[in-house]
Amino acid sequence: MIRYILKRLLLMIPTILLTSLLIFWAMDLTGGDPVQTILPENATVEQQEALRESMGLNRPFFIRYFDYMLGIVTGDMGTSYVTKLDVFDTFMHRLPMTLALGGTALLISVIISIPLGIWTALNQNTWKDTLGMVLALFGVSMPNFWLGLMLMLLFSLQLHWLPSGGSGGIQYLVLPAMTVGLGLAALITRTTRSAMLDVIRQDYITTAKAKGASHHRVIYTHALRNAMIPIVTAVGMQFSLVMTGSALAETVFSWPGIGLLIVNSISKRDTPMVTGSIILCCILMALINLLTDIIYAYCDPRIKAQYSSKG
């Protein structure tokens, strides 16, 4: 198993390299001239040239890229044009906020969706099923930034129960987490329902019943444990949606995470921040994908065996 993880980490490297090359190249093309931003309006051409030379901006593309990649290893990805702060530090500083948001959203969604999914599956084709499915369908059809705005309208502006933005305490986390979490819940509910429907038709469920297992035991110990496999897979595949959703929620509620960071940096044309953040995001996504695969392996002993033997 350890060997499998190491192998995956190693395989990540060429993917990250290629990805960052693409991003670096694209941002380089659009980047805009930093010199204009840094120097005052009345700077002379010589002063601009001098600055460019000292910043190493006249070197050929691949040298600059190579230099940049080396920087990633040491944790130096340049400084922001706007805030003059270190890109890497800023990103790492904001990362926990996004992780808190994403984690809470995931928690909320799982608490809602798995019981709901099981309930609709067990009551298939009754009004309970229809109700659950209609709710889930709405949730999946809603753009989550709009959901955020509506939640803000109701809970913050009309009812004054919760703040409408910013950070500082748990009450600030509630609405953004609900925004991301409800959309995710809708998705997981549908997946849970279809996974459960699939599983309860299997022969081993009849075997469990024939042993005299109670209804509760059959559903949780036998059915759900098997249903978790496709559920984890589906959630894993949608994880980039969680990241996007977090970015949107952060924008709506001014939650200071990396999503808001990227959005603001784009509008301010802060190229090094955008480039660095996107590359770091990709690395983060790759690590989360790996984590999902490992969780998946623990759910399904057949996969675990595959990973352990192949190494």
Place this chain on the structure above:
Amino acid sequence: MENKMENSHEITSAELKQAKGRSLAQETWRRMLKNKGAVIGMIFMILLIIVALLAEFIYNYDTDIVAQSASSSFSAPSAAHIFGTDQFGRDIFARVLYGARYSLLIGCGSVAFGLLVGLLLGSLAGFYGGFIDNLVMRANDILYAIPNILIAVVIVSLLGTTPLSLLLALSISAASSFARIARAAVMQIRGQEYIESAYAMGLPTWKVILRHIIPNCLSPIIVQVTLAIGSNIIAASSLSFLGVGVAPPMPEWGAMLSDSRQYIRSAPWMCIFPGLAIVVTVLALNLMGDGLRDALDPKLKK
């Protein structure tokens, strides 16, 4: 002569259909019609398409959509303005209807483009395997590693905030998912015995692909198309909302919401209706997609 010891003759659903004289397409259509949700979805989409097409004729872009009128700004919904007006006095109802054009164009366009590219690459990868397969799959993995939004950011930075660059950006992720589906479907069918017998009969490769492989891949792809249009409409509006997609004053639904955010306290109707339009449209598409999925494989429903 049947030996009745082993199994009684189980009639497959395909044979039943043939017996009843209906093709698979007709059967699917019949089942779709039984699903009320899917029918509602289809009717809505047809209406929306009609509205989008006619909007160009009903409303004049310059006078109705972008012209400003300070006197009627910030009116709440009323008989004159069903959805109210925005900060520039523009009629929101007109803008929402007109905005359907962008959503449909970007949504359907990106899926169509992605479908073409994705199907081609995916089928080639699945059919030939080996080097081509590896190449396509590696590229796919890289695209997979980058979230949708970031790809869009990069492309829009390169090409500007126009509907076209948004369409291109969303095509890439659509192509990625279609390539995956096509590859899986082709690989599964390629191994089936009836393909071997087609070869044994002497059919050339291209005929095997056209006549046997492609028709059997269609079901998962058709379902995915409907659902992908819906999710791309949401993605497009999300990106416009963030300022990385279509920019104001174009009345794209996401852009409208980005614009109206600051007025949420004083003029909440500005934030409600464009979003509602997105929800209803994607809902209709999802109903159709679910209906298609159930109609194409009724076993899944039971």
Place this chain on the structure above:
Amino acid sequence: MSDNILEIKDLVVHYETDDGCVNAVNGLSFSIGRKKTLGLVGETGAGKTTTALSILNLVPDPPGKIKSGSILLDGRDVLQMTDKELEEMRGNDVAMIFQDPMTALNPVMTVGDQIAESIELHQHVSSKEAFEKAKEMLKMVGIAESRAYDYPHQFSGGMRQRVVIAIALTCKPKLLLSDEPTTALDVTIQAQVLELMKELIRSQQMSMLLITHDLGVVAETCDDVAVMYAGKIVEIGTADEVFNHTLHPYTEGLFNSLPNLRERGEELIPIKGLMPDPMNLPEGCAFAPRCPYATEACEKTQPELTLMGGTHCVACLAYRDAQFSLRRNHNG
């Protein structure tokens, strides 16, 4: 205390689907004596599995519904039991072995845990003790104890079936239901598994209902035989009675369609026609359309099981004529 561990009377089970009502079991009656093995023979679709599931009251509902009848297990009617009573009975008094060993085991639980579960459900022991007992059961079915920690996918088909048997026998049930236990296995493994089952049943003094379409297996293992057609028993008796003094035309047809090693040149004689559509059963005898002896009366009246001597019963109107006998019996 009656002599019979199981008594089924007039069982009727329907499956109500969107396409129509499937009459799976239509007035089924038979009994199994203590420590006896009854072979239930019939083709796929005759309703055999439904019968076995009914004994455990496990017919999937929806769409299945037990419409009427009684199933007395050791004197108690299964169909009247509460959920709790059913849970206590299943696995403990009656156990079932399923047809396909590849899908009968939970893929995410170890084999040892699955056997131990049966013990924990019915006996008051700690989970550690239960696991130890599970290992002993594995040994009893011929699998190394150390394999209790393995998962089902690590076993072959034949070994998985042994695990299924171990699970079934763990709580020493009085009645074992075996639904085509060897059909999914290779021929060489079939013999092994059957031997194992015979040995265990004998040593544990259990009764068994063996469902199969294989007459050879029946001949080897069963004391009594019941032949099922279109949801009803058409002939029942001891193995000797049914095999050597066959009464029902369907049973005759089954025997005739078996290839005879001694007369290799002969043509195979299949039973002409198809089994009736369970959604659309004929008014009279269900076998009449295919029966070489059928008369007009057969198409209108459903025959009842009548005792013909010893313990041998048959449901056939032809025997109203005391002189009637099958062609098979003419040739001796």
